[in-house]
Amino acid sequence: MNEIYDTVIIGSGPAGLTAAIYNIRSALKTVVIAGDQPGGQLTITTTVDNYPGFPTGIGGTKLMMDTQTQVKNLGGEIKNGLVKSVKPIPNPSLDRAGRFAVELENRETLNTKAVIVATGAGAKWLQIPKEKELIGRGISGCATCDGMFFRNKTVAIVGGGDVACEEAYFLTKFATKVYMIVRRDVLRAQVPQQKLVENNPKIEFIWNSEVIEINPNPSPADAGAPLDKGALNSEKLESIKIKNNKTGEEKILPLDGLFVAIGRIPGTDFVKDLVELKETGQIVTGKNPDYLTMSLVPGIFAAGDCVDDIYRQAIIAAGDGAKAGLDAEKWLRNQ
Numbered sequence: 348m349n350e351i352y353d354t355v356i357i358g359s360g361p362a363g364l365t366a367a368i369y370n371i372r373s374a375l376k377t378v379v380i381a382g383d384q385p386g387g388q389l390t391i392t393t394t395v396d397n398y399p400g401f402p403t404g405i406g407g408t409k410l411m412m413d414t415q416t417q418v419k420n421l422g423g424e425i426k427n428g429l430v431k432s433v434k435p436i437p438n439p440s441l442d443r444a445g446r447f448a449v450e451l452e453n454r455e456t457l458n459t460k461a462v463i464v465a466t467g468a469g470a471k472w473l474q475i476p477k478e479k480e481l482i483g484r485g486i487s488g489c490a491t492c493d494g495m496f497f498r499n500k501t502v503a504i505v506g507g508g509d510v511a512c513e514e515a516y517f518l519t520k521f522a523t524k525v526y527m528i529v530r531r532d533v534l535r536a537q538v539p540q541q542k543l544v545e546n547n548p549k550i551e552f553i554w555n556s557e558v559i560e561i562n563p564n565p566s567p568a569d570a571g572a573p574l575d576k577g578a579l580n581s582e583k584l585e586s587i588k589i590k591n592n593k594t595g596e597e598k599i600l601p602l603d604g605l606f607v608a609i610g611r612i613p614g615t616d617f618v619k620d621l622v623e624l625k626e627t628g629q630i631v632t633g634k635n636p637d638y639l640t641m642s643l644v645p646g647i648f649a650a651g652d653c654v655d656d657i658y659r660q661a662i663i664a665a666g667d668g669a670k671a672g673l674d675a676e677k678w679l680r681n682q
Contacts, residue, residue: 351445352459353459353679355449356465358380359380362653363465365669365672366648366669367668367672371418379423380449394496395492397660461646461675462646462647463668464653465664466653467651469612475558481583484584490608491659493604494517498522502526503526503527504607507530512534513540513543516550525551527552528589529554553589555591558605563583563585586599586600612628622644629655640654640674650670
């Protein structure tokens with residue numbers, strides 16, 4: 348018979364790992380399912396300098412790997428892999444079968460008394476060549492995270508919604524020039540967000556346009572120079588090609604940074620038939636005053652960017668994870 352976990356935590360970013368730390372310290376038998384990107388979105392952030400306790404900043408990957416080590420040192424278990432589904436167990440018995448069956452894509456099934464979903468949300472990317480390769484080297488999906496690295500630089504942001512306007516405004520605190528590349532001839536943002544960018548002398552709108560090409564600086568190999576260690580990873584953003592979707596005109600725009608703000612995709616598809624989701628895909632929580640991180644399904648909790656569609660910060664995700672861990676422990680104790 349399969350062993351029974353007290354909590355299965357799905358996701359290994361700041362929310363999931365913090366929830367694990369709290370559950371393990373509460374003597375709950377806990378396992379973290381790491382997902383397809385162990386450490387979450389922070390692992391594609393070169394430097395994190397807005398997380399307390401690191402006076403000179405810390406690499407995103409190092410921060411999350413250190414946190415994973417902390418979980419393991421406390422006696423926690425981390426499994427690699429993806430979760431395929433979470434299903435309630437009919438007629439559950441907490442001492443024999445658990446309440447939920449968590450099925451992994453490798454067909455392994457974990458029985459658990461509670462589930463914490465902490466699968467985060469990823470930026471919706473443009474899906475053009477060189478985009479993913481240059482994340483952290485000129486391309487970003489979070490101005491709040493990376494804006495300060497572009498002080499006195501020229502940047503562009505793609506998008507015309509609320510987030511794009513807010514991030515364009517934020518970038519004007521650092522960059523000398525901010526282009527807003529908008530697919531249509533109007534902004535989709537609400538009026539307060541539009542007012543942030545209208546008549547801002549640092550912001551220039553490029554209407555009816557789309558990014559069709561991303562151009563890095565020539566690598567040493569392209570330039571004919573001998574390759575040295577790390578040369579293959581030395582490319583940085585140099586320019587983009589944009590196309591006017593009304594006139595067909597194309598032009599090259601030299602840039603130091605490109606920020607993509609066309610939406611975010613919460614990692615909640617695998618529970619869409621189980622819990623209530625917002626229209627934007629985040630899990631609905633907060634309706635039970637005793638367990639604010641619990642979904643509408645008793646025993647399923649959620650934390651981090653798979654719930655939060657406003658702040659999108661690692662420190663807030665970690666705080667959410669702590670709350671979910673505490674809520675799960677309290678709920679299990681009261682069963």
